[in-house]
Each structure stands twice: as C-alpha cells, then as structure tokens.
Amino acid sequence: MADPNKVDPIHQFQITDIVSFGEGGVSFTNSALFMVLTVGVIALYLLLSTQKRSLVPNRVQLVSEMLYEFVAKMVSDSAGKAGMKFFPFVFSLFMFVLVANMFGMIPFFFTFTSHIIITFALALLVFVVVIVYGVYKNGFKFFKLFVPSGVPGYVLPIVVPIEVVSFLSRPISLSVRLFANILAGHITVKVFAGFIVTLGSLGFLGWLGALLPLIMTVAITALEFLVAALQAYVFAVLTSMYINDAIHPSH
C-alpha cells in the first residue's frame, strides 16, 4: 500500500486483531467486533423498540413487528404450523445476515458474511438442525426425502442418487450463494471506486473519464443494498424450506 493511488479491493476482507489474548490464543478481531455489533444492534433495537408494548405501535415498534410478522409468515408459509418451532432460529439467522450485510454497506465496516467460513458455518448449522430434527421427528422415514413419491421404481436408481447429492450440496450452495454475492459485490464496488481515484489523478480529461465509473459505483452501491437484503431473505427462505423437509420428509 505504498502508493496511495493503488487500490487494493481485497484489503477490506483482511482480518486484523483488535485485542489479543496472549500469544497464540484467541484474539478479538474486526470480524468478531462486527459480529458483536450486529447482535448488539439487533437486540437493542428489538428490545428498546418494544419496551413500551404499545397497543397502538409507534414507528420503531412497528418495524420490529413487521420484521417479526415477515419472518413468521415466511416460516409458516413454507414449513407450516409445526415449523413455527424453528421461528426463533430462522428469525435469528435472517436478522444476523441482514444486519451483517447492511453493516457491510457502510464504508470502512467489515463484512463478516464475505468470509466463507462464517456463511458455511451458518449453512452447516441449518443442515445439522434439519438432519437431527428430521431423524428425531420422523425416524427412518426421514430418508423418504430421497425417494420422491409417485416415481416409478425403475427410475429410482437414478433419482435417489440425484436427490442425495442435491441434499448434500445444500450447505455448500447455501453458504457459497451468500458469501459469493457479498464478496463479489464488495470487490466490484471497490474496483469501480478505484477507477475513479486512478482516473481522477490524470488531470482534467481524467476527471471527465472518472464520471463513468462514478455513475457505475453509485449504481452498483444501490444494487448492493438490494443484494444485501435479498441474500438475507433467500438464506432465510431456503432455511425454512429445508426445515419443512425435516418436518414433512415425504415430497
């Protein structure tokens, strides 16, 4: 980073220690800081906004209620009444990813959903929850999930492996989707913003030329806000659908 004009789009994903607890021990990193901030913001907002428990909600309380009803509807639509047992889980996931993504849109903030290990851990958590609850609830019948009903017997040898592979790839697709969207979006914004700086250093013509990447940066930033919200929604919806599989394994 010797050259201030040289843009490094990867730098934003760097994890740095803030507090180190001894050599080789665990450190409190920027990633950890933003996880704590994310949880703090969610909890503080939801708890403070609903403190008055108004029968007629004010605006801040209404936002909390809308988030609640939005996720509740999502879960009950895809997983039914029995799925509401997992409502707190899906709600936590949704809020965690949503707020983390939105934090990521603030300059100089660290986006921990751009780290594959985080998204993979969350996806794996969903996967494990689905398998454990599915087997606990349905026993051996859970594996009917891989045998679609109404499919003639001679097709089963082809269909079952496909179903198994698609089931096993769920944590990968779920985690990579979120991670790749956030990572690519952040790199793109950074690269286009870098063009502005690079072109801007070339004098008047450069200033004119820098207009194009400026417009692009603004547009992509807007798109990234959409992606940030959308990916949180997609993560939560897919989680509810996987939970539905655990509750009703037969297709």
Add this chain to the structure above:
Amino acid sequence: MAGSAQDIIIVAQAESGDALQQGEVVAPAEEHAAEGEHAAPADAHGATDTHASTEAHSEVFPPFDPASFGGQLLWLAITFAALYFLMSRVALPRIGSILETRRTRIEGDLKEAERLRQETEKAAAAYEAALAEARKNAHGIAEETRAGIKADIDGRRADVEATLAKRVSEAEARIQADKDAALANVGSIAAETAQALVAKISGTVTAAEARAAVAAVSKE
C-alpha cells in the same frame, strides 16, 4: 490501470519464487497445530495464485485464510448463540405477546360490537313488534268505535222510522175514518139535497121517500 496491473503481475512473478519458499517456512511457524495439514497446501496455493493482489498482507486471500477460521468460528458461535438466546427468550416472545394482545383485543372489540349490534337488532325488533301491536290495537279500537257508532245510528234511525211509521199509519187510519165517515154521510146529504130540490119543485116529499129515491138512483 493496464500499466499498473502489468506491474503487479511482474512483481508477483518476481516474488513468487521467494514467496513459495516463504510460504513453506512460515506455514509451520504460524501455529496451526490443529489445521497443520490443511494450512500448508492452502498457503502454497495462495502464494502462487493470489499473492499478486495481497502482497501487502498475508499470503492468502483473506476469506480463504484458514488461520482466521478458528477465531471467527468461535466468535460466530458466541455471538450467534447470544443472538438466538436473546431472540427466542426475550425479543420474540415479547413481540409475539404484543401482537397476541392486540389480536385478542381486536377480536374482543369485534365480539363486543357484534353483541351490541345484536342487542340493537333485538331492540329494533321489539320496537317493531310493539308498533305492530299498537297499530293492531288502534285498528281494533277504530273498528269497535265505528261499529258502536253505526249501531247507535242504526238504532236511532230505526226508532225514528218506527215513530214515523206509527204516525203515518195513525194518520192514514184517521184519514180512512174521515173518508169513511164522509162517504157514509154522502147518502144522507144527497137525500137531504134531493128532498130540498123536490120540495122546491113539486111540494113536499117525506124524508123516507127521498131516501128511497136516492137509494134507487145510486143503485142504477
């Protein structure tokens, strides 16, 4: 930009040999006791592929740096567990209860409104019934009064008519009697007239002769 990109690539190539050595030396030194076998190939991979863009930092693309995995997982576990606990124990039950209270309140209000509406309907029906009853009564009373008046009028008319008929028949009887008396007197008047006439013309005639003559004439 193209120029600087080329520069980076050149720098990367120049340093890659160096970095490969470094990676092999550094990797074990970085305390990845648990992820040792994992870390070494990743570092080597990172050194050849992504070193160019991250030369200022570690040798690996940060999101794929296994060195950060342990710490991030730990903090993720702590924070997400805390979030789940806060959501499932405090925040969501609270919001749920707010919504439930509102729902029951609205339902209660609607039920109360429905009850009041039914009461209103009942009152309206009672009023209607009373009105119909009153109307019926009024009709009966009017009918009764009309009948009473009619009977009264009829009675009086009958009385008057009877009185009048009696008087008429009395008058008729009297007229008849007068007529009869007058008719009865006609013979004697005629006889007296005939006696007077005869007396004037021819001399005296007795009353008996005159009467017999009149009788004979009135027989013809």
